[in-house]
Amino acid sequence: MKGTTSRTELLIRIDRAAGVPVRQQLERELRAAVQSGRLPAGTALPSTRAFAQDLALSRGVVVEAYEQLLAEGYLRARRGSGTRVAPHRRINTLPPVEEPQAAPPRYDFRPGLPDLRLFPRRSWGASVRRVLATAPDDALDYPDARGVACARASLAAYLNRARATVAGADRVVFCNGSSQGINLLCRVLRDRGVRRIAVEDPGHADQCTDIRSLGLDTPGIPVDSNGLSVERLSRLDVGAVLVTAAHQYPTGAVLTAKRRTALLEWAARRGAILIEDDYDAEYRYDREAIGALQGMAPDRVAYVGSASKVLSPALRLGWLVLPPELVPAVSEAKRHEDRGCPALEQLVFADFLERGGFDRHLRRTREEYRRRRNTLANALSRHLPHVKVRGVAAGLHVMLELDTSVDETAVVAAAASRSIRVYGARAYYAKPAAAPPALVVGYGGLRGTDIPEAVRQLADVLAGHAKRVKRTSSVKVSSAT
Numbered sequence: 403m404k405g406t407t408s409r410t411e412l413l414i415r416i417d418r419a420a421g422v423p424v425r426q427q428l429e430r431e432l433r434a435a436v437q438s439g440r441l442p443a444g445t446a447l448p449s450t451r452a453f454a455q456d457l458a459l460s461r462g463v464v465v466e467a468y469e470q471l472l473a474e475g476y477l478r479a480r481r482g483s484g485t486r487v488a489p490h491r492r493i494n495t496l497p498p499v500e501e502p503q504a505a506p507p508r509y510d511f512r513p514g515l516p517d518l519r520l521f522p523r524r525s526w527g528a529s530v531r532r533v534l535a536t537a538p539d540d541a542l543d544y545p546d547a548r549g550v551a552c553a554r555a556s557l558a559a560y561l562n563r564a565r566a567t568v569a570g571a572d573r574v575v576f577c578n579g580s581s582q583g584i585n586l587l588c589r590v591l592r593d594r595g596v597r598r599i600a601v602e603d604p605g606h607a608d609q610c611t612d613i614r615s616l617g618l619d620t621p622g623i624p625v626d627s628n629g630l631s632v633e634r635l636s637r638l639d640v641g642a643v644l645v646t647a648a649h650q651y652p653t654g655a656v657l658t659a660k661r662r663t664a665l666l667e668w669a670a671r672r673g674a675i676l677i678e679d680d681y682d683a684e685y686r687y688d689r690e691a692i693g694a695l696q697g698m699a700p701d702r703v704a705y706v707g708s709a710s711k712v713l714s715p716a717l718r719l720g721w722l723v724l725p726p727e728l729v730p731a732v733s734e735a736k737r738h739e740d741r742g743c744p745a746l747e748q749l750v751f752a753d754f755l756e757r758g759g760f761d762r763h764l765r766r767t768r769e770e771y772r773r774r775r776n777t778l779a780n781a782l783s784r785h786l787p788h789v790k791v792r793g794v795a796a797g798l799h800v801m802l803e804l805d806t807s808v809d810e811t812a813v814v815a816a817a818a819s820r821s822i823r824v825y826g827a828r829a830y831y832a833k834p835a836a837a838p839p840a841l842v843v844g845y846g847g848l849r850g851t852d853i854p855e856a857v858r859q860l861a862d863v864l865a866g867h868a869k870r871v872k873r874t875s876s877v878k879v880s881s882a883t
């Protein structure tokens with residue numbers, strides 16, 4: 403190529419076989435691009451010489467086309483700045499997609515979100531640079547649909563060490579968040595004849611909707627302070643169950659040892675699959691987290707994990723550790739879905755894991771969230787001593803049980819009018835209308851220093867709604883582990 407070719411990519415197509423003069427085609431293409439807004443006002447067009455060379459036309463044809471569009475007012479030519487798209491010639495614009503831009507609330511108790519200010523930018527950035535400098539060219543090829551082998555191995559080693567799983571690289575599938583992992587897995591189970599997958603009630607509403615959209619039935623299993631009721635589960639005819647054993651979402655219960663054993667026995671008896679969403683397992687503030695169920699029955703449990711709550715949901719980095727018999731079908735489903743997750747991100751994550759960045763980040767954030775939870779616990783005891791707090795000292799949220807006389811929706815609306823965003827628990831129940839009023843209160847995104855005042859204001863809101871009070875169940879303050 404000579405140096406005269408254009409540096410501007412305009413995607414103009416000239417079809418010599420079309421039987422339409424090329425000058426006319428060029429004019430029409432440029433006009434349409436301006437009208438549609440594809441070439442916005444001010445866009446610099448290539449010089450006639452460069453453009454002619456790019457399109458393999460004679461320069462005279464381009465000069466004539468430019469002159470015509472200048473005359474029509476679509477283009478404007480200025481000495482020194484070349485030819486540009488004229489202002490205000492965009493005609494066929496599509497109506498802009500409405501993106502509501504509500505002002506952020508003063509206090510947002512959003513659950514399920516880590517503090518994005520704590521993302522380890524520096525060490526993650528160092529891993530990005532290292533990977534770019536050292537990854538072989540082959541790493542830029544289409545990845546194995548399960549993910550890059552060495553990244554799967556690093557993840558498996560981490561999970562075996564920190565979560566007591568029995569994982570190997572061959573059983574890991576990287577996914578776009580754990581949500582995609584659960585969807586793919588449920589699709590595969592459906593294709594193998596499973597018709598019903600039990601879910602926790604209350605539970606993650608989106609996951610339940612996703613599973614139902616696959617044509618599966620999702621009977622809800624009640625959850626109490628010991629976690630999912632295995633006794634109720636065992637009365638049902640289901641092929642799998644989705645369970646948040648480490649920290650139930652949203653009640654915050656931990657599945658007791660007795661129920662874990664009962665659940666595994668049930669799965670073995672029924673030949674069912676346990677889908678273990680190892681939600682929030684990394685954050686346990688008053689004791690060591692219990693190991694994953696998967697480690698006790700790796701051939702029966704499909705383990706699901708995610709970086710969304712510990713690093714950032716924007717990474718869309720999740721993973722499955724599968725029973726061997728499910729690996730081929732799930733990786734094939736993943737291949738059909740999107741040809742695999744981005745390889746460089748997996749390599750960055752693997753580097754971050756191997757150099758201890760993930761462990762350091764967890765230690766740092768665990769301590770920070772433990773402090774915040776204690777601040778929240780103290781503020782609740784002080785300002786809302788009669789509200790019952792559900793959930794163990796873990797994760798990034800607690801559930802506040804409101805008096806049954808309280809209208810949850812009205813509380814959420816009243817809080818919003820004072821620029822406090824709180825989240826009602828009804829949406830998590832299979833039958834929202836029958837659900838007891840409660841709030842799911844996240845503290846991941848709130849600054850520790852804001853928590854006392856945020857709770858005080860929430861207490862003000864609730865004071866206007868509570869008629870009767872419930873006996874206090876105090877929230878335990880946890881010391882550093």
Ligand SMILES: Cc1ncc(COP(=O)(O)O)c(C=O)c1O
Nearest residue numbers: 514579580581606651708710720
């Ligand atoms: C129960 C539960 N599991 C898992 C996730 C993580 O989903 P993902 O990994 O797709 O971001 C969430 C996020 O809200 C959740 O609430």
